[in-house]
Amino acid sequence: MDRSPRRTLIITLPPQLLGGVASKARLFADHLTDLGHDVTFSYYAAHRIDPGINATFARALVGGRPIVKSSRRSNGMREEAIGCWSPELECTYTSVSSRWRELISSHDRVVAIGGSPIIANPAARLGVPHILWYADDLRGDREARRRAMSWPRRIFNSIVIEPALRRQQRCVFDKTTLMLGVSEYSAARLRAHDGVRHDAVGRLPIPVDSEFFQPPQEIELTGKIGFAGRIGDARKNPALLIEALMSLKRHIPNAKLCIAGPRDSDVEAMIKARGLENDVELLGVLEREDLRNFYQGLDAFVISSEREGLAIVGLEALASGVPVVSTRCGGPEDYVKDGVTGYLADFDPEEIAARLTEIMASVVRRKLFAEACRQTVEQNFSMQVFSETLDRAWSRVWDESVGSL
Numbered sequence: 575m576d577r578s579p580r581r582t583l584i585i586t587l588p589p590q591l592l593g594g595v596a597s598k599a600r601l602f603a604d605h606l607t608d609l610g611h612d613v614t615f616s617y618y619a620a621h622r623i624d625p626g627i628n629a630t631f632a633r634a635l636v637g638g639r640p641i642v643k644s645s646r647r648s649n650g651m652r653e654e655a656i657g658c659w660s661p662e663l664e665c666t667y668t669s670v671s672s673r674w675r676e677l678i679s680s681h682d683r684v685v686a687i688g689g690s691p692i693i694a695n696p697a698a699r700l701g702v703p704h705i706l707w708y709a710d711d712l713r714g715d716r717e718a719r720r721r722a723m724s725w726p727r728r729i730f731n732s733i734v735i736e737p738a739l740r741r742q743q744r745c746v747f748d749k750t751t752l753m754l755g756v757s758e759y760s761a762a763r764l765r766a767h768d769g770v771r772h773d774a775v776g777r778l779p780i781p782v783d784s785e786f787f788q789p790p791q792e793i794e795l796t797g798k799i800g801f802a803g804r805i806g807d808a809r810k811n812p813a814l815l816i817e818a819l820m821s822l823k824r825h826i827p828n829a830k831l832c833i834a835g836p837r838d839s840d841v842e843a844m845i846k847a848r849g850l851e852n853d854v855e856l857l858g859v860l861e862r863e864d865l866r867n868f869y870q871g872l873d874a875f876v877i878s879s880e881r882e883g884l885a886i887v888g889l890e891a892l893a894s895g896v897p898v899v900s901t902r903c904g905g906p907e908d909y910v911k912d913g914v915t916g917y918l919a920d921f922d923p924e925e926i927a928a929r930l931t932e933i934m935a936s937v938v939r940r941k942l943f944a945e946a947c948r949q950t951v952e953q954n955f956s957m958q959v960f961s962e963t964l965d966r967a968w969s970r971v972w973d974e975s976v977g978s979l
Contacts, residue, residue, distance in 0.1 A: 579612040583681035585696060587688055588620045588655070593804060594709065594886050598756070598780050599687045602707065605961070607651060609977045616677055618667040619643070619655040627657035634659065642673050665738035668695045678702055683972065689883070690715035691753065691764070695742040698749040703971050706753045707778055709883025709905070711763045712736075712743045717881070718809040747771075751971045754778035756884040759904035776967060779908070781960035782889040784951050786862070789895025790870040793941050797828040799930060800872040800896070802865070802887040806838030808880075811901070814923060815878040816844055819853065821927035826934055829853070831876075834860045834868050869894035873934045874916070876926065879903045893951045895944030899929045909954065914946045 584606075586599040599615070606613050619627035629638045640657030647653055656673050658666045674696040678684055684704040686694035690712045697704040709715070716736070723731060746753075747767060753775050755761035761777050764770055799822070805812050819831045832855045845854050860868055869875070875891035877900035884905035888898045892909060898916035900906040910916045917929035933943060953959075961976075968976035 579610050580683055581614070581681045582606055582611040582683040582685065583614050583616060583677055585684065585686040585688075585693060586615070586617050587693065588617050588623055589615075590623045591620065594756075594780070594883065595687065595689050597886060598707065601781070602685065602687060603651060605964075606976070611683075614652040614654060614677065614681065615647070616654045616656060619657050620667075621661040624655060627655055628661040629657065629659050631660055631662060640671070640673075663738070664735050665742065668692045668739075668742055670696050670699045675700065686750075690743070691746040691750070692739055692742045694746045694750050698746045701749060703751045705967060705971055706746065706750050707756070708753065708764075709756050709760055710881065711767065712739055714763060714881055718807065722808060750774065752776060752967055754967060756780050757905035757908045759907060760883050778963050778967060779955055779960065780884055780886050780889070781957045782886065782893045782951055782955050784893040784948070784956060787866055787869060787890050787893035789944050789948065793895065793937065793944055795934060795937050795940060796871055796873055797826060797934070798830050798832050798872050799934075800832045800834070800868065800875045800891070801878070802834040802868070802875075802890075803885075804838075805833055805835055805841050809882075811878040811880050811921070812838075812841045813844065814901070814921060814926070815876060816841075816848060816850065816854075817923035818876065818878065818926040818930070819850065820848060821923045822930050823853065825927060825931045829930075829934075830855060832857060832868065832872065834858075834865060865890070866894070869896055872896050873940065874899055874930050876930070877901060877903065877906050877910075878926070880921075882906055884908065889951060889955050892947040892955075895947050897933050897940075897943040897947055899926055899933070901926075909950055911946075911950070915943065915950050916947075 584603050587595045589596050603613050603615050621628050627641050627643055629640045640659055643655040645653045660666050678697055678700055684697045684702055686697055687707045689709050691708050694706040747770050753764055755777050761775050764775050765772050801815060803810055822829045830853050834857045837856055837858055869891055875896050875898045877885050877888050882903045882905045888906050891898055892915055898910050900910045900918055901921055902918050910918050919925045919929050965976050
């Protein structure tokens with residue numbers, strides 16, 4: 575009987591890109607490694623991060639070719655960055671190349687992890703059984719990027735790039751064995767597409783490390799609300815967040831907003847223009863220990879996004895005993911329950927401020943929120959729930975337990 579480890583390929587986005595996809599891909603890879611899988615972590619090489627790997631139009635004219643950069647992580651896991659032809663077209667990142675063919679054919683199991691379904695296109699095109707773990711459909715994933723384009727780029731995008739990407743998404747819909755959204759919102763987005771097999775769409779919630787993220791020993795009101803993530807990303811709706819702070823300060827004059835994540839000059843200019851320099855703390859990217867301390871120092875956490883697949887930062891806040899006030903933006907509706915773990919609000923700064931005021935008005939009420947927040951995470955977003963849900967999904971695709979070797 576063959577007892578050799580399963581060779582499992584993970585296809586994902588570049589790990590240098592901050593955000594939820596990178597976090598969940600690392601978590602998935604580490605989980606499989608712990609179960610004894612021999613994991614290869616592979617991703618397309620984003621041109622703005624690693625320009626030497628891809629063959630641009632200009633480089634191709636002088637004989638340049640895409641290359642593959644191989645390395646090993648500290649835990650021994652193989653990592654491969656896959657170059658492509660003509661990265662200017664974007665759709666070529668997730669097109670089938672000879673290297674993707676070699677990688678996929680040399681592995682026993684394939685899992686694709688991305689923001690949208692197109693990350694699974696190489697596996698779908700080759701017709702191999704695979705699992706997709708995604709956050710939104712193509713339209714939702716690219717909406718903010720499309721708005722930020724110059725008008726010439728937008729025209730090129732609508733005529734050339736997006737039709738190609740939609741064809742890739744259609745292939746994934748038709749050929750992916752099992753498509754797992756990170757939330758009920760994510761699953762509903764795919765089921766709404768014509769021709770999508772509803773029985774091929776499910777949900778795999780992202781777990782949060784509730785042993786690491788813990789409430790403080792003593793809960794006190796600090797006057798601080800928090801945000802964590804890429805504040806410069808238009809999808810995060812930073813203007814709404816800043817306006818909500820201004821409204822909140824009319825009720826709680828000592829309120830402060832603490833922002834953890836990459837700094838952004840446009841957002842800093844917005845803060846300065848509103849005279850809030852002394853009311854906003856820009857903390858930059860925090861190490862994990864500092865991120866835990868960040869959550870523990872908050873009265874409430876705010877998600878002001880236009881759209882979210884799940885928002886893992888909201889779950890980290892709940893695990894830290896911090897209630898969440900979120901816009902009705904999709905994924906957070908899985909865990910933000912009105913009056914229990916926080917509040918859902920419309921895209922209205924006054925309503926967000928009113929909800930924050932309710933949370934911050936009483937330390938007794940704040941403690942009740944903390945208990946419910948922890949309970950929600952432990953019951954619905956624990957590593958055990960993730961592991962059991964993944965095992966059921968894995969057995970549907972390959973008729974085996976994810977831990978069987």
